[in-house]
Amino acid sequence: MKLAVNRRQLLKGIMGAGGAVAGGLVCSVAAEEHPAYPVASPDAVGMLYDNTKCTGCRACMTACSEANGLPAETLCPIDPAISTGLWDVPADLDSKTKNIIKLYREKDGDNFSFVKRQCMHCLDPACVTGCPFGALKKNTWGAVTWNSSFCIGCRYCEVACPFDVPKFQWDQWNPKIVKCELCFDQRLKNNQEPACTAVCPTRAVIFGNRNHLLAEAKQRIADTPGKYFEGRVYGEHEAGGTQVLYLSGVAFDKIGLPKLGNTSLGHYATKVSSVIYKWLSGPIVVAGILGSVIKRNWKRHEAEAVEAEKETGLPEQL
């Protein structure tokens, strides 16, 4: 009995076929999971922040830190005068701050505006797509949560996020990713709204079903024409839609909300993956190049071995 393939070749074939099937499946699933314009699920919750109502009291910052057990950031890198160790003075979202109130001041003029920054809880988040081990996850009600058990600390999420939200604990020996999780474990699970919306005295930030919040925001725009910038809601379509929505009296880019397209960022990532991994073409090409190099070198080595055997009379050692 004679078989045309040996054991090694058979295994190779099985691996290749399996890989191709798996790759094809991943591609098709990924494309289904990441449509260009995702639709919010009916139970998606979120927040609506209206900066015309915000007084900058920062009760939300304190409530957030207490709910999440975060220490005070007493060192302000941009103003040493207030870094006395007395106050909580973060300069931006950082590993001790999941939620921050920032101030926009017009250069010439008296106009100013506050803005609350935290995770936007995108409908199709780039951080989740970018996370190689699934540590970041789009959880129940659409909250984007982080699981320490799967995190390898690669910080791809930090790079992927267009809102600069996930932060890395550089000062820890076992660092974590710190980001707003909509108080998922702390409060949402216990049927409580997030700490920041619960404490807001002017209801500048409110919690609710995303669809209801969107309707509320549009109602406010309709009730007071000209009050809100461009008469639109930031987060309705940006980056494929976010679950945290913004109404602003000043331009969105002035208060630090980036100008983004309407295509979901997860969808972009899928496009890249589906080109490189289409029918496993990328890995096959790479493996082919590597294989040809190895084959060339192997032939040369065999020729050398034969020569050496002739000279020394001893068999090849490798």
Add this chain to the structure above:
Amino acid sequence: MLGILSNSAKSLESIDDRLMQCGVSRRAFLQFCSSLMVAAPFGLAITDKKTPEEVGAGIGKVIRPPVVWLHFQDCTGCTETLLRPSHPDLSDLILNVISLEYHETLMAGSGKQAEQSLRDAVTKYHGKYVCVVEGSIPTRDNGVYMKLAGRPAMEVLQDVGGKAAAIIAIGSCAAWGGIPSADPAPTGAVGVADLLPSKAIINLPGCPPNPYTLLGVVLQFAADGTLPELDHERRPKFAYDRDIHEHCPRRPHFDAGRFVKQFGDQGHREGWCLYEMGCKGPDTHAGCSTRHFNEIPDVWPIGIGAPCIGCTEKSIAFRMPMFQVVQIHTRATPPEAYAPIVAPQGKTSLIAAGLAGVGAGALIGAGWVASRKFSNKADDDRVPGIEEDKPEHDASQSEIGK
């Protein structure tokens, strides 16, 4: 008034009866009740009502609790503060609301007469009276540093305190030693709880404490025999649950970063925050910032421009230097410092770039030198097994070994 006082030991009547008998007006009593409600808005069973009338109705039915007041190593400041409130006439109300059986400062009798009244009260109300202790108890050299009618203070406390239904240690001295226990503590002064650890003891630390706190505790105990909820230092929570800093009238100055730098400076004159002068407010649990003394607004240390010394905290007052700054535990944000929209990033300095360049250059140079050294070495062309000398030598050695 003295007649009323001497009669009080004879029979126990309800507070209403007593007030009627002494001619205290209904209005004055209701004012007292509302003061009590202000002092203890929640956490005290007797003031847990909506109106002063309801509180008054509850307190009116209470049988006046007999109180025996012991003075040990003290300055009588706690007694003084109890007599100081002027509106309504609290000194009268204390004597009418509680049945004061023995109090060295207030009682008319003296000498053997006074001793007799103490013995009578302890015997008559055995296990029923409230013992209030003011001052610390000396323990060194068998407690000889303070004697009462020939008995050391320790013995008096064991006797009178042991027979009481509950002991209220008023003032920091009675609570855990206070000033007499400050280093070097020559008399070995300790608080009541150190000597009678198993008794029902309520500590009302303070130098002095607020008199309404005492009245509230005594009245609740008289009303239903219960004591208010206590914290880990046996202080009633209704009066000691929050720290001074939380409700301090000068808190806005703290938040805004306006601190007194020196006594008498401009900031001190304008009533700025005393934190940098060693104010212990952020670490001190007491109601002083909302319940001022003598019923006059702003009559309390911080109100008159003196930093809090932390008299209600065991580990602070008389233990820690008065002007030492304490650690802040509460979270505060200064109103004038907001984060900018875009946090400025650090810039690369020329020196750092130069140093990095030098480092990289050194590595490249070292690599080049090393590669040259390697290439100069002749390749080792020897084939294992060809060498004849060594293996044979080894073999012969092993032969010899055998």
